[in-house]
Amino acid sequence: MQICQLFKETMDKYGIQSKELAELAGISQNHLSQFRSGRKWISPEVFAALLEGMDQLSPGSRAYFCELLAQKPLSLGQNNDSKLKEMIEAADEEEIDEILLIIGRKWKTSKQNAAIMGIYNPSLDSAIAV
Known part of the structure; x- marks a missing residue:
């Protein structure tokens, strides 16, 4: 699964709205939409801002995304x-x-x-x- 698909899955699971997230990350809603669909890549700085914004809007969402990416739980036991x-x-x-x-x-x-x-x-x- 591609990063953009994992990102979209996380946003969907946590009910994160594209408009709010794009605003927090300082990018256009269209840019975020293109990233989510895999049509356009983003810089590491924008990606970090998106992850931070995602976690601000819905705490725990960044950790969930990282777990999807790592394909294993990352939570502290x-x-x-x-x-x-x-x-x-x-x-x-x-x-x-x-x-x-x-x-x-x-x-x-x-x-x-x-x-x-x-x-x-x-x-x-x-x-x-x-």
Whole structure:
């Protein structure tokens, strides 16, 4: 199966509208339609923007697409979750600082994306003490 077919399957499964996705990715709806049908290819940058936009519109859709592409599940299992916990518990002070910076950047990005999409809720900030 071609990438464009997997992409179309993911959009269909998650109910992602072409107009919204094209707008988020900064391309025309026609360009997206041509990609989905396999008539036109896109740059790696546009492809990354489409995957990011797809996941913003429907969380989990990018992971689903990647699973289709890899032809196997990519989700973390309990075994990986416990390994992650063990790694964090074994981390030294410098590694903890780095982990917290990564989490902070992720939090900031998710707040910015939520604000752009109009779903940001400032009351969430008060629930987290930093």
